[in-house]
Amino acid sequence: MLVDEFDVAVVGGGHAGIESALACARMGAKTVMFVLNADSIGQMSCNPAIGGIAKGIVVREIDALGGEMGKAIDSVGIQFKMLNTRKGKAVWSPRAQADKKLYREYMKRVCENQENLYIKQDEVVDIIVEKDRVVAVKTKLGLEYRVRAVVVTTGTFLNGTIYIGDKTFPAGRAWEPRSEGLSDFYKRHGFPLLRFKTGTPARLDRRTIDFSVLEIAPGDDPPPKFSFWTEPVGTYWFPKGKKQINCWITYTTPKTHEIIRKNLHRTALYGGLIKGIGPRYCPSIEDKVVKFGDKDRHQVFLEPEGWDTIEIYPNGLSTSLPEEIQWELYRSIPGLEKVELIRPAYAIEYDVVSPTELYPTLETKRIRGLFHAGNFNGTTGYEEAAGQGILAGINAALRAFGKEPIYLRRDESYIGLMVDDLTTKGVLEPYRLFTSRSECRLYLRQDNAIFRLSKLGYELGLLNVDQYKLIKELKKEVENWIEFYKSQKVAIAVGSDVRSYSPTQLLTSERSIDDLKTYGFEVPHHPFVKEEVEIELRYEPYMERERKLNEKLKKLEDVKIPEEIDYDKVPGITKEAKEKLKRFRPLTVGQASRIDGITPATITSLLAFLGKLD
Structure with a gap:
């Protein structure tokens, strides 16, 4: 029975589902979130902690895009640490223990009070598809909701089975019912299902x-x-x-x-x-x-x-x-x-669908308007789930509005890196983020996430005018201080010689930006600006080297591959390469270059075919 119409349906109320639903609703999409238990929204099934190596950077990126996870943990954390402080600031990452009850209550309250977001305690058991496009969802209670897009974030609930020694029972989380109906939908539409495992201590x-x-x-x-x-x-x-x-x-x-x-x-x-x-x-x-x-x-x-x-x-x-x-x-x-x-x-x-079934927008290649996020894509961790969730939610809303989707490049965010890894390489085991996975880790830091992604958050309507204005002002202040320091020199006696030093040269591992005062230089008053200026100046030679390397990679990212391309007509590439390109259907030449087995010769042939070979 048809009961209502929505722009987007989000299946699940975990960390991916929350960020998906909030992003859709905040962008103006009428959104429905289906949960098995409305009291379990934001439940921390395993360790009640947010952040960690690379993961904490993802939380900062979610925050820069207008997401909620960072605000939530700041509100209910019981212990906070910055990890990796013995190493350079490029790999620092925040982590916090949460009060898990307060975290759940916080997220439930935010979702309940979000304009355009409606919560339904019911199980989605089928997704209705017409002409390879999502048109509706059906629930266990026999209700049908017309939708333009669906984000599936079932976590460990899809056909979940719990094991304690030789005792087994069906569940999506300890003593909570699992979701079953959607597995039949995925089998019916030819999606390959994998079985992954995780666990939690006593x-x-x-x-x-x-x-x-x-x-x-x-x-x-x-x-x-x-x-x-x-x-x-x-x-x-x-x-x-x-x-x-x-x-x-x-x-x-x-x-x-x-x-x-x-x-x-x-x-x-x-x-x-x-x-x-x-x-x-x-x-x-x-x-x-x-x-x-x-x-x-x-x-x-x-x-x-x-x-x-x-x-x-x-x-x-x-x-x-x-x-x-x-x-x-x-x-x-x-x-x-x-x-x-x-x-x-x-x-x-539990069941997962291989993420190679997805575009980097997290929309499935088989069905328009169907998006996946979180553990269902074969990842682990609340932060990885939430990062995928906000990207899937953004693109589901854009799909519902008939607008072009966005995707995040691996050189501009850890969220983009993770999604690129998932969609081009797939998963043989549950995926976890590390800073070592990035070619750009000097740039992709926790401290500058707000500068990297806030413009996109503002353009999508997830950050307001006043927020973006403040970020731009702070960024301009950082740039002005850096320009000032680069233009300055100070004469210092070294033995019998007098040598000229720039403030950048004075920022050694033993000296901080505050030490520049002893040489007669002013330093920024704003703590955030001061930290950013120090990091940028200290890392500049290394980041310049990283920048030059990644400029070459970025050129390939900017070359789009038409969705209707016929790889059989591309001369000079092997049958195996054609089959892989057809299966993965990359959106850019850069993404194609990271598919296992795609050689530089294949990329050269592809560029020539696209008329982009310089």
Whole structure:
């Protein structure tokens, strides 16, 4: 029964679904978000933390585009850290522990109060397609909603199965129902489904932990913030009389490893129950023990799940062992000898669609108006999901309005890098972002995300006039200071000689921008401007080298490939190359060049065919 019409339907209310739905609604699209449980919007299924290496940069990029994740974690974080501070600022990345209950409440409140966004507690079981174009969705309650675009963000819920030892049961998250109907839709339309796996550790009762023997891991003071629009993060928003919460560090022991080896056959993975592929970069503790057999211990972070809960998240102890073995395993670890488990650890297996089925806009190649984002594309992590979510939401709204889509290049954002990796290379295992994946990591920093992407956010209507005006003013101030410093020289006596130095030359690893005062130079007063000027001046020679290298790559990114191109008519390329180009259908020559097996000779032939060979 047809009950309503919307511009965009978003399937799922996790981190990808939230950013998708908010982006659509804020762009003026009438948007409906379908969730299995309206109280679980923004639920943190695994570690209640946001950010991390590369991930924190993605949160800053989402914020620059007008997204919500950065504001949310600034509002409900309980501990903040800047990672990688012993290295150069190009790879710094913020991370924060969240109060998971407050995070969920924050996101639910934002979604409920967002103009143009409507929440429906119902399951989408089918997507109606006419002439290879989305026209409607059908729900479990038998209702039909006409739509112009759909964003699927089912996370781990599509045909999800939970494993605790030899016990299995259908679920999308612990003791929550899974989504089933859409798998039939994807099979019917020829999409190849993959099975991936992930997992989460048990949750511990903090009252039964001996903290006196553990190493304390405090937050940073002052704490870094995620959102450009948050006032400087301090203790002002913490509950009265409270400061940042500590985390703690402990380690597994030889006894822990012995328990695991003795019971490997009882794990879902090594016992043969799970066929799906798990994340290499977030392995279970049994994976670590098997693959790193020479190590006699592995680090474990004990991380609180909120201000007013006794639950502790033991980061590093994911497992699919039976619950009775989990008790034995956890109690073999210092500080946890008498620990009580509140929730058991489990592994979960779920359906994903290969991201090579997508354009870099995150629209499927088979069906117009159908977009995918999040774990459903084979990624891991809240941040990777949210980054895809905001891009898919933007393009779904543009599709609904009949406008040209946008895509983010890998040299302008980590979101673009991730999507390019996914759509050109596919996934053989759950994908996770790292700064090492980027050729442009000196430029793609957490500090300058607002300068890199705010113009696009403003043009899309996700940032307002006043916000963009402030960003432009700050950027101009940064540029003026850099120009000033480049034009200056100071004479310094070195032994019996007097040498001339520029302020840039004076910014060594031992000197900060504030040290320029000792040579008679003024420094910026605005803390953000001061940091940007220092980073830009300090890294300038290296960034110039990186820029020249990437200019060559950018030329290929600017060469668009017509959607209707007939690769059979392109002379000078092999049959294998033609088949790959037909399958991946790249949008630019740059994207084509990154497809496995596409040689420089193929790119030369393609450029010649397109009349772009200089």
